[in-house]
C-alpha cells in the first residue's frame with residue numbers, strides 16, 4: 001500500500017488524506033511505457049482493511065500494478081473498504097472494461113473520480129502505446145461515463161512519450177471536442193522505469209516535446225479547460241510554468257514530488273537555480289538517457305509565476 005497523497009476530488013475540493021490501494025494485479029493492455037507492470041499479485045485485502053481502520057482514512061485510490069477493473073474482485077474491495085469506513089473512491093483505469101455499459105454503470109455508482117489513462121486520440125498511436133487494438137473500447141468506456149453524467153469526474157492522464165508527443169496539440173483538440181466538461185487533463189512526461197528500460201526510443205528529450213506541450217496547453221487554456229503537466233522541469237516550460245503540477249503542489253505547501261516518486265537528480269544547473277524549490281528537476285533515470293544539457297538555471301523566483309487554472 002502506498003502512502004497517502006493529496007488529490008483533487010470530482011467536486012473540485014482537495015482531499016489531502018487519500019490512501020493509494022494497489023489492489024490491481026493484472027492488465028488488459030500492455031503499454032510500452034508501463035512504469036509499474038503487473039506482477040500477478042496485489043495488496044492483501046485484510047491488511048489494507050486493517051490499515052484503513054487504524055488510520056481512519058476516508059478516501060482511497062484503487063490502482064496498482066495493472067488495471068483495477070481487469071480482476072474479478074473490484075466490488076469485493078469496494079464493499080470491504082466501505083465497511084472499514086471509506087467514503088470516497090477514486091479509480092485509476094484505462095477505461096477499456098468500462099465499454100461494457102452495465103459494468104460502467106455499476107462502477108460509476110461507487111467511484112467519485114476517475115483517472116483515465118488515455119495515451120492517444122487516434123487508433124494507430126494508441127496501438128503503438130498499448131500494443132493493443134482496444135482504442136475503440138477505451139473511447140466507448142469514456143463515452144459511457146459521459147452518458148452517465150460523469151464527465152466532470154474524469155481526469156484524463158496522458159503520458160507523453162516518443163510516439164505521441166507530436167500529437168499533443170491534436171490530443172488537446174480531441175479533448176475540446178469530445179470532453180470539454182472533464183475535470184482536467186494531466187499530461188505526464190514518461191518516466192524511465194518499468195518497461196521503459198533506458199530506451200531513447202520511448203523517452204523523448206524534454207526539448208523535443210516542449211513546443212508541442214505548449215501548444216496543447218495553450219489550446220486547452222483558450223477553452224478554459226484545466227490542464228497540468230507533470231515531470232517536466234520548469235526551465236523547459238518557459239512562459240507556461242504555471243501549468244506545472246509540481247509548481248501547483250509547491251504553492252499549496254505540499255511536497256513537490258508525490259509519495260513514491262523518485263527524487264530529482266543533483267546537477268550543477270539545479271544547484272544554482274532560483275526555481276529549484278518549486279521544480280520537479282530532472283530525474284536520474286532521464287539523465288541516464290539524455291544527459292543534463294537541456295537544463296537552464298534561472299534567476300526567476302517561483303513566487304513570480306502566475307498559476308494557471310487547476
Ligand code: SF4
Nearest residue numbers: 027029030031034066
Ligand atoms: S500503463 Fe496502465 S494500462 Fe498500461 S499496461 Fe501498465 S497498468 Fe496497464
Ligand code: SF4
Nearest residue numbers: 233235270273276279
Ligand atoms: S535548472 Fe533545475 S531546478 Fe532550475 S528549472 Fe531547470 S530543472 Fe528545475
